[in-house]
Amino acid sequence: MPTPKPELWAETNFPLAPWKNLTLWCRSPSGSTKEFVLLKDGTGWIATRPASEQVRAAFPLGALTHSHTGSYHCHSWEEMAVSEPSEALELVGTDILPKPVISASLPIRGQELQIRCKGWLEGLGFALYKKGEQEPVQQLGAVGREAFFTIQRMEDKDEGNYSCRTHTEMQPFKWSEPSEPLELVIKEMYPKPFFKTWASPVVTPGSRVTFNCSTSHEHMSFILYKDGNEIASSDLAWGNPGGSTAHFLIISVGIGDGGNYSCRYYDFSIWSEPSNPVELVVTEFYPKPTLLAQPGPVVLPGKNVTLRFQGIFQGMRFALLQEGTHTPLQFQSTSGTSADFLLHTVGAQDFGNYSCVYYETTMSNRGSSLSTPLMIWVTDTFPRPWLSAEPSSVVTMGQNVTLWCQGPVRGVGYILHKEGEATSMQLWGSTSNEGAFPIINISGASIGRYSCCYHPDWMSPIKIQPSNTLELIVTGLLPKPSLLVQPGPMVAPGENVTLQCQGELPDSTFVLLKEGTRQPLEQQRPSGYRADFWMPVVRDQDSGVYSCVYYLDSAPLVASNHSNSLEIWVTDKPPKPSLSAWPSTIFKLGKDITLQCRGPLPGVEFVLEHDGEEAPQQFSEDGDFVIDNLEGKGIGNYSCSYRLQAYPDIWSEPSDTLELVGAAGPVAQECTVGNIVRSTLIVVVVVALGIVLAVEWKKWPRLRTRGSETDGRDQTVVLEECNQEGEPGTTTNSPSSASQEVSVELTVPI
DSSP states (O other), X not given: OOOOOOEEEEEESOTTOGGGSEEEEEEOSOTXXXXXXEEETTTTEEEEEEOOTTSEEEEXXXXXXXXXXXXXXXXXXXSXXXXXXXXXEEEOOTTSBOBOEEEEOOOOTTSOEEEEEEOSSTTOEEEEEETTOSSOSEEEOOOSSEEEEEESSOOGGGOEEEEEEEEOSSSSOOBBOOOOOEEEOOOOOBOOOEEEESSOSEEOTTOOEEEEEEOSSSSOEEEEEXXXXXXEESSTTTSOTTSSEEEEEESSOOXXXXXXXXXXXXXXXXXXXXXXXXXEEEEEEEOOOEEEEESOSEEOTTOOEEEEEEOSSSSOEEEEEXXXXXXXXXXXXXXXXXXXXXXXXXXXXXXXXXXXXXXXXXXXXXXXXOOOOEEEEESSBOOOOEEEEESOSEEETTOOEEEEEEOSOOSOEEEEEETTOSOOEEEOOOSTTTTEEEEOSOOGGGOEEEEEEEEOSSOOOOBOOOOOOEEEEEESSSOOOEEEEESOSEEOTTOXXXXXXXXXXXXXXEEEEETTOSSOSEEEXXXXXXXXXXXXXXXXXXXXXXXXXXXXXXXXXXBOOOOXXXXXXXXXXXXXXXXXXXXXXXXXXXXXXXXXXXXSSSSEEEEEEETTOSSOOEEESXXXXXXXXXXXXXXXXXXXXXXXXXXEEEEOOOOOOEEEBOOSSHHHHHHHHHHHHHHHHHHHHHHHHHXXXXXXXXXXXXXXXXXXXXXXTBTBOOOOOSOSSSOTTOOOOOHHHHHOOSOOOOOOXX
């Protein structure tokens, strides 16, 4: 969709002589506009202004001179786009009003036609002229910056050239130049197409909108118009050319996409009449209005009801919507801030939720948020309200409680009645606290049976029904009863459960309570001391914490203390237990750890499991398991579970894992002593080995190196002949040579 064009107009503080001080204003329907540009005669004079919070900019001209004469229009700039130009405003002289602009839709024989004359300034009079006639054919007083002249039924005699002029309201009149002529010619046309949106035309920003334009004629092309300007045709991008239906899509609606849409179809030179317009309203730009029904929201069939909508801004257009309908029921333009919509002779079809929206028609139908829905009841009897107590209808002495009388009818008063009392409490208004009756510091005087009803603040023959009866019970005045469950506190879905409330006094009424529920679940008056509350085919929602109280028939509603709470579990698998360690999860020297497994149900057997063990390690009925750390076997991850003794085959989920570890304290010291002993033994062994090696070394043969000044036996491993002075291989007569005939030499590298 193209960026919508802005609106251009003029303002002055000299209504009798506007040309003495004139300011041009440019306003954009898009909230993302950053800047405005004003141009004269296309490019002759340019001025830029930043956008204000109202998305508009002022261009002061001051007193008009001949240099100001010309045709002006403005553009709005966004991040990456520039809008279409506004309508041209023409200044024709220093003492003449700006030339107005005349326009009209296509004239259709026998139908009403409106001719629009835009005059640029507020507070001007308007006159419509037809060529060939001296006097104006129609005149209108000051109606803003534009006026609409109406031809009630277009006939051949109404064809011709028309123009319009504006003038000041005070004598002597100062007139504008005539507008450019507008020729009205009746042409033969196809009937108007059927035009609608697939969803409601009142949409939020970002919504997807599809316009449907259809006709019974085949092989037609279609044109989509917004505010009288052609914006799309039935080409491949927009619809099915040559068909009898075209769809025009806006993928994501923006604030500037609101406006009055219509369509036409054509075949060669013959066009259809324009369709009925669809007002596309984009909401959430202005605050929501309020909605009231007069005389009230409950109406007898055949009577009238007025829906009054109160907005904030003047000069807006209001639209009435009913939940479940496709298009707004009614539209109404008003000069004030409110609008009244009459629903005449209402029937069953008028029953439902209503809301409204207001919007400005000059700026792309920028609208408010929807009002809060209001239900209209078409009946001869008020719907029955419901009375409840918060936090509960069973309270202790001195506690505060609020009685709530609530129903579907808004904007009415309420009456709270206590049985046995002649006077009632009344509450009026349609605030968020409607129907709330606080009772502070409950005492014996507050005990009793209550009911409430609507009390309309208008004279109405509609019948009123009382609410349910609520018994306000005060506890803590009798001994508490006991509460047991059969067959047990855990049952599978679909089974039956009986809760047994045992009191201490006969002739009592027993009351069953559930935590989180305002009202008692059930009351019984048995002949003995016990009431059996039967719960058949229990479901998950029946799980919870239950208790009971009782009161004597001789002193009704003065009840006992609450019984002990009893938790009921409706499940195929019991909830997992918790696992904790005492005194801690860290082993100390010579100390054991007790693991404590706790579950929510009584009468169970617990089992403790240690990672790495093929079978459960220990069983316990009280859930306590003593763990030692002999040889470090106590360290590791543990979990526990349980089973009901009545259902030994059903095990709970395992608890969260708990890890037992060694410590950096005494346990670590124990490990350190052992390491020292081991290290000392190793050192002793190494020293002993060293001594032995040294002794053995001294026993080895010591051989001498030739030329050594010492003994030489430690420096060589050469075995010499007995005759050290002789040459190798010679024979001597030495006794040594007689004992060793062969000389052997073994060389070991040094």
